[in-house]
Amino acid sequence: MTPAASSRMYLSIIALLVIVIAAMAWKFIVAGSTLPAADGRIVVALAPGERALLLREMRGFVSGLQRISDALARNDMAAVATASRAMGTAAAHDVPLEMLGKLPLGFKKLAVGVHGGFDAVAADAAQGGTATRTLGQLGGVLGDCVACHAAYQLAVPEPAR
Ligand code: HEC
CATH class of the missing domain: 1.20.5 (Single alpha-helices involved in coiled-coils or other helix-helix interfaces)
Structure with missing residues (x-):
């Protein structure tokens, strides 16, 4: 040659x-790893263990929000900060790399938004933020929960035998 x-x-x-x-x-x-859903959303196709991990995190959000509203009612801003920090960016590091590759960019952006939002709520509550201000910030974070659920769903799993 x-x-x-x-x-x-x-x-x-x-x-x-x-x-x-x-x-x-x-x-x-x-x-990522996606399919069109029958209801117009996007299905994120995850393995059963990955789906379980994501849904466990989601239920963790609900119980974290329960702790935050309970603490807000008592005006216990230290407890607001603790509960919110537990849902912050540090908590997102549990996601395995392989699973991260299956999540589309729009999904990852909303997930980062929610975790970062909880970090901001925690920081503000720890630095003298008022309960009313926390509620306003939570409204913004919950908007990302709503946006993600409106756009994405998970593949329907095989029933356990
Ligand atoms: C980045 C996307 C995304 C964000 C952000 C998000 N979720 Fe979800 N969540 C999902 C998906 C996808 C499902 C599965 C829904 C489906 O398959 O129909 C889900 C399911 C859930 C479930 C059902 C859990 C179960 O065990 O079945 C709850 C509760 C939930 N989310 C709460 C929340 C709350 C509260 C927030 C905000 C603090 C939130 N989610 C933010 C994507 C998201």
Whole structure:
């Protein structure tokens, strides 16, 4: 093979690899693993264990919100901060990398918004924020819960046998 021909071959191989890597990155970061849902939402196709992990986190949100409203009624801002921090960004680190790759970008953005929102609520409550201000901030965070449920659902699981 002439030097020109072999460098052309190497360049083609490099170009091919770049395309493959870009396609994989797009799938992992942007597209995730999704299907259209019958009701117009997007189904995020997760393995049963991943689905269980996500739904466990969701139920954790409800019980965290229960603790926050209870603490707000008593004007216990330290307890508001503790309950809110437990749902913050640090809690999101449990998600395995493989599962992260199945979540579409819009889903990840809303998840980051909710966790970051709870961090902000915790920081404000710990620094003298009032109960009324916390309620206003929670309204914003809950808007992301609503937006995600309106856009996404999980694949219906096989019944346990
Ligand atoms: C990034 C997307 C996203 C965000 C943000 C989100 N959820 Fe969810 N949640 C889901 C999906 C998807 C399901 C499964 C719904 C389905 O399959 O129909 C779900 C299910 C749930 C469930 C049902 C749990 C179960 O065991 O069946 C509850 C409760 C819930 N979410 C509460 C919340 C609350 C409260 C918030 C905000 C603090 C929240 N979610 C934020 C995506 C999200």
